Amino acid sequence: MNSTSLQGELMLGQHTATSLAQRFGTPLYVYDKELIESRYRQLDAAFTGLKHRICYAVKANSNLAVLQLLAHLGAGFDIVSGGELERVLAAGGDPAQVVFSGVGKSAAEIERALQLGIHCFNAESSAELQMIIEIATAMGKPAPISLRVNPDVDAGTHPYISTGLRDNKFGIPIEEALALYRQAAQEPYLRIVGIDCHIGSQLVTVQPFVDALERVLRLVDQLADIDIHLGHVDVGGGLGVSYRGESVPSAQDYVEALRPLLAGRSLQVICEPGRWLVADAGTLLTRVVRLKDNGDRHFAVVDAAMNDLLRPSLYQSWMEIRACTDAGVAEQIYDIVGPVCETGDYLGKERRLRLREGTLLAVMQAGAYGYTMSSNYNTRPRAAELMVDGAHCHLVRQRETLSDLMRGESLLPLSTDKEQACN
Secondary structure, three states: OOEEEEOOEEEEOOEEHHHHHHHHOOOEEEEEHHHHHHHHHHHHHHOOOOOEEEEEEHHHOOOHHHHHHHHHHOOEEEEOOHHHHHHHHHOOOOHHHEEEOOOOOOHHHHHHHHHHOOOEEEEOOHHHHHHHHHHHHHHOOOEEEEEEEEOOOOOOOOHHHEOOOOOOOOOEEHHHHHHHHHHHHOOOOEEEEEEEOOOEOOEOOOHHHHHHHHHHHHHHHHHHHOOOOOOEEEOOOOEOOOOOOOOOOOHHHHHHHHHHHHOOOOOEEEEOOOHHHHOOOEEEEEEEEEEEEEOOEEEEEEOOOOOOOOHHHHHOOOOOEEEOOOOOOOOEEEEEEOOOOOOOOEEEEEEEEOOOOOOEEEEEOOOOOOHHHOOOOOOOOOOEEEEEEOOEEEEEEOOOOHHHHHOOOOOOOOOOOHHHHHO
């Protein structure tokens, strides 16, 4: 987020965080349109001289306004469900620039994507490939496919977001892919268009990307030797952001590390950034409900919880937390916790802050895997989402109501007559 301080007030775009919270309530996700645009253009410019396509990973932040903005900038999309495909369509995205990843694609999802004419399916198993063949044959429409290979490269990231090792559920072992490509080449209703790999998320060095691409390109050359020529190589996503001041590669660093491997090849390179495009553009605003002391431990109970932002609880992720105004009291070390009935419900631990009841806090870099991973646990309505654009702001998702949460549920027709009740 392009956040600055003005006379002690945290600014989001050209708005004070306080004014946005007063107008729209808390918890509140705030996204910066200008920063998303800037990030996309940086990456696009870094690829200058290479035939490329940037396919935004929808799972990072699937708000329609975010997708609309990226589609307007020229992005394609990396999806992992039929629901994400429908979001892309609703936001004005082009199906022909969609790659469909994921290990559990259903028959209905495959059929819908094939009808719409997506760029390709990133097939992750021989069983999935067989399902695609059967559906494409029944529809009389050849399916464009790429195999997602697992290069067995350690991304050096959290085990929950590592996807390129042999013991992960994703992809086809790279040593088995050549035979599967041979089989696919014999199928009249498959059209081989590329190869794909994705080794994990939040990578803070470029070397794992290089190692993976080297292994994938060796397979590309083996395929060319048997007259299977690919149109693209998909290098996946995973470029990390600096949550705690750690050094991370820039877009230029990332592309320049890959460029020598791609030089002289006619392959289009596809990349699937998610977090890198939107994390820094997002802030979660939350208000202190009460302060609580348990002996030597001090807690700030806030109105956001693990259902609003799961990353700290799930991944033990560190995210910066700022007070939006100076509370005018002494600093204290607090655990920032939510009201959900779980000990694991926290946004940050051991943070040195000046707090009163009612103080507004900002959880920074919350634009990726924030709202998209949120839930209604403890029957808590999900937060509102706001997009700031300089002096303008747009409510891009209304806050849920309790009626929204109970819509679709129904009560039983209870009766003391058991026979009648069973009927």
